[in-house]
Amino acid sequence: MSIDPIALAGSRARGKRPYFFKDPDVERVLSIAMAIAMENAVTHQRLDALERLIEQKGLLSREELDQFRPDREAEAQRTLWMKEYIARVLRIVQQETEAVEGGAMDVPMEEVMDALRNE
Amino acid sequence: MSQQALPPSWQHVGRHAVFPDSALDDTARFDFLANLNGYLATQLSPKVKAAYEGRVKPAFEKEKGRAPQTRHEVRKAMAGDAIYQTWSALRRSSMEMRQQAGRGLVLKQVDALIEKTRALNASDDGLQLDASVQVPRYSSAVDIHCMPGGYHTELLADDVSAAANYDCGIFATTGGMLGRYNDGGGQALAQWLQEHHPGFKPRRILDIGCTVGHNIVPLAQAFPDAEVIAIDVAAPMLRYAHARARALGINNITFRQANGETLDYADGSFDLITTAMFWHESSSTAMPRKLHEIQRLLASGGLTAHLEQPQYHGMDPYEQFIRDWDAYNNNEPFWSVMHEYDLRQMMAAAGFDAERYFETKVRGVVDRDIFPVASESGEDHGRAALWTMFGAWKA
Numbered sequence: 001m002s003i004d005p006i007a008l009a010g011s012r013a014r015g016k017r018p019y020f021f022k023d024p025d026v027e028r029v030l031s032i033a034m035a036i037a038m039e040n041a042v043t044h045q046r047l048d049a050l051e052r053l054i055e056q057k058g059l060l061s062r063e064e065l066d067q068f069r070p071d072r073e074a075e076a077q078r079t080l081w082m083k084e085y086i087a088r089v090l091r092i093v094q095q096e097t098e099a100v101e102g103g104a105m106d107v108p109m110e111e112v113m114d115a116l117r118n119e
Numbered sequence: 120m121s122q123q124a125l126p127p128s129w130q131h132v133g134r135h136a137v138f139p140d141s142a143l144d145d146t147a148r149f150d151f152l153a154n155l156n157g158y159l160a161t162q163l164s165p166k167v168k169a170a171y172e173g174r175v176k177p178a179f180e181k182e183k184g185r186a187p188q189t190r191h192e193v194r195k196a197m198a199g200d201a202i203y204q205t206w207s208a209l210r211r212s213s214m215e216m217r218q219q220a221g222r223g224l225v226l227k228q229v230d231a232l233i234e235k236t237r238a239l240n241a242s243d244d245g246l247q248l249d250a251s252v253q254v255p256r257y258s259s260a261v262d263i264h265c266m267p268g269g270y271h272t273e274l275l276a277d278d279v280s281a282a283a284n285y286d287c288g289i290f291a292t293t294g295g296m297l298g299r300y301n302d303g304g305g306q307a308l309a310q311w312l313q314e315h316h317p318g319f320k321p322r323r324i325l326d327i328g329c330t331v332g333h334n335i336v337p338l339a340q341a342f343p344d345a346e347v348i349a350i351d352v353a354a355p356m357l358r359y360a361h362a363r364a365r366a367l368g369i370n371n372i373t374f375r376q377a378n379g380e381t382l383d384y385a386d387g388s389f390d391l392i393t394t395a396m397f398w399h400e401s402s403s404t405a406m407p408r409k410l411h412e413i414q415r416l417l418a419s420g421g422l423t424a425h426l427e428q429p430q431y432h433g434m435d436p437y438e439q440f441i442r443d444w445d446a447y448n449n450n451e452p453f454w455s456v457m458h459e460y461d462l463r464q465m466m467a468a469a470g471f472d473a474e475r476y477f478e479t480k481v482r483g484v485v486d487r488d489i490f491p492v493a494s495e496s497g498e499d500h501g502r503a504a505l506w507t508m509f510g511a512w513k514a
Contacts, residue, residue, distance in 0.1 A: 046144060080125065
C-alpha cells in the first residue's frame with residue numbers, strides 16, 4: 001500500500017468549514033470531545049461483546065470477538081445503551097434547553113447570597 | 120420504549136462481494152453515529168425550533184416590527200442562538216466523524232477492494248470509462264456533503280475508495296431508512312411504476328448521476344429485459360457500481376462515464392430516464408441543459424422521473440431555513456438555489472408539455488425484517504424516507 005490510511009481517513013473536505021460558536025476554540029474542544037465520546041462507545045460495544053462471548057462460550061479468541069454479531073435482544077439492549085450514553089455525554093445540552101424552557105435563567109448566585117444574608 | 124424507535128444496527132447493512140470487510144469496532148462507530156443523528160433529529164432539533172419560536176422570532180419582531188419573511192432572515196437571526204449553535208456544531212461534527220469512520224475502514228483495505236472490483240469488472244464490457252470526461256465545477260468546487268475528495272478523487276490506480284466509503288456510510292447517516300442496500304429510493308420508484316403504470320414496460324432505461332448504482336439496481340430488477348445505462352462523471356463510483364451490480368447478480372446495466380449535459384445517444388433512445396437525489400448537486404446552467412437533453416433522449420410515450428428533497432415553495436421560512444442547513448454547512452452549494460425553482464416551468468422550458476408534468480410524494484421502501492412494525496402498520500413512525508417525485512411523460 002502506497003498511501004497512509006490513517007492520515008487520509010481524517011482528510012478535510014474542501015470548502016470553508018463553518019464554525020457555529022462565537023469562539024472557534026470552543027468548537028475545537030467539542031469536536032475532540034465528540035471523537036472521544038465515539039471511541040468510548042466503541043470500547044463499550046467491544047467490552048459488551050466480550051462479556052457476552054465469555055458468557056456464551058467460556059473461552060475467547062480475537063477472531064471470535066471480531067465475528068460477534070448480537071442477536072435481536074442484545075442488539076436492542078445495546079442500542080438502548082447508546083441512547084442513554086448520548087444523553088449522558090450531552091447532559092449540558094439537555095440542561096441548557098431545560099433552563100430555557102423553564103423560563104428565565106436562574107439568578108446569579110451572588111443575588112441569592114445577598115438575599116439570604118438579609119433574610 | 121419500543122425497539123422500533125431506535126435505528127437498526129449497522130450489522131444489518133447489505134453486504135456484497137465488494138462491500139468493505141468490517142469488524143466489531145466499525146459497527147460500533149456507525150451505530151454511535153446513527154444514534155447521535157437520531158438524538159440530533161428527534162430530541163435536539165425540536166428544541167432548536169422552540170428556541171426560534173420562543174426567543175429568536177420574538178426578538179426579531181421586537182426589533183423589526185414584523186416576523187422574519189425569508190429563510191435567510193431566519194438563518195441570520197438564528198446564528199447567534201446557543202441551542203442552534205450546539206445542534207449545528209454537533210451535526211457538523213457528526214458528518215466529519217462519519218467520513219473518517221468510513222474512510223478509516225475502507226482505506227486500510229483499499230488494495231484488496233481494488234483487486235476485487237478489478238476481477239468483477241473484467242468479466243464483461245459493462246463498464247465503460249472515458250478519461251476525457253471532465254469533472255464539472257459543480258462537482259469539484261467543494262467536496263460535496265463533506266466527503267474528502269468528493270465522488271471523483273482517485274488516490275491510487277483504479278481507485279474505488281470514494282465509492283466504498285459512500286456505500287458503507289449511508290446506512291448510518293440515514294438510520295437505515297433507505298434499506299440495507301440503500302436502495303429505498305429506487306425501490307420506491309419501481310413500486311410506484313408497478314402500482315400506477317403496470318402496463319409501462321421500458322425497453323431502454325437511462326439513470327443519470329448513478330454514483331454506486333444503488334437506486335438503479337431495483338429498476339434493473341423490475342425490468343429484467345430492459346437495457347439499462349447508468350452514467351456518472353466519477354470513475355471510482357462507476358468501477359464500484361459495476362462490480363456491485365454484478366456481485367448482486369444484476370447483468371443488464373452498463374455503467375458509463377459521461378456527463379448528462381451532452382450525451383451521444385440518438386434522439387428518442389430511452390423509454391425511461393431517472394435520477395435520484397441528483398439535481399441539488401448540479402448548477403443553474405447545467406440543470407436546464409440536462410433537462411433539455413433528457414427531453415431529447417426520451418422516446419415518444421416515455422417517462423422521466425426524479426426523486427428529490429421537497430421544493431421550498433409553500434413552506435414557512437423556518438422550515439425552509441432548517442432544510443437549507445446542508446447547503447451552508449454540509450457542502451451542498453446548489454441545494455438552496457435548486458429548491459427554489461419552479462420545476463414545472465423548468466421542465467416546460469426544456470420542451471416538455473407542462474400539462475404532462477407531475478409531482479407526487481413517494482415513501483422509501485423499508486426492509487420488512489429491519490423495520491417490522493413500521494412496514495406492517497403501513498405507517499411512517501418517522502422512519503421511512505419521504506421524497507418529492509417530479510417528472511413528465513413525453514407526448
